[in-house]
Amino acid sequence: MQTASTNIGERLCNKSIRDISWLLNIPRSTVSRIITKWKHLGTTAIQPPSGRPRKMTEWGQSILKRTVRRSHQLSAEPIAKDLQTWCGLQMSPTTVRRERNGMGFHGRAAATKPYITKCNASSDAMV
Structure with a gap:
């Protein structure tokens, strides 16, 4: 990136951010961001993303979604275990729970409803 190297070169020559911005005709915020990145990382190149890659692929997510919809209990x-046999994905139940919750499927107990007898139904109708 020609601008970034020029930007840093100007900064090393003790030019101000405002002067560099005016010389290169780019915003001051861009100049400041490039200089800050160079000071912290030592480079202005794009860095690889941080963190561990996701265990579950999009294909595995679609299979998980289909499994949960088919038998939600x-x-x-x-x-x-099903994901391991079908897809070969070695995954812990915690990961399955996390992925399932991320898709919007949450494990909740159904509300208990009382059995309505003829006697209950007739008394409710009178109220």
Whole structure:
């Protein structure tokens, strides 16, 4: 990047950010950002993303979504075993739970509803 190297070269020649901005005809915020990046990293090149890559691929997510929709009462352990047999993805139940929750499927117990008898139904109708 020609601008970044020129930018840093000007900075090393004790020019101000405003002067560099005026010379190169780029915004002061851009000049400042490039100089800050160079000071912290020693380079202005694009850095690789930080963190561990995701374990579950998009293909695995679609299989997980299909499995959860088909049988929504399965817990994370059998789903993890199914993913291992079908896809070969070695995954812990915690990862399955996290991915499932990220898709919007949350494990909740159904609300218990009382059995309505003829006697209950007739008393409710009167109220």
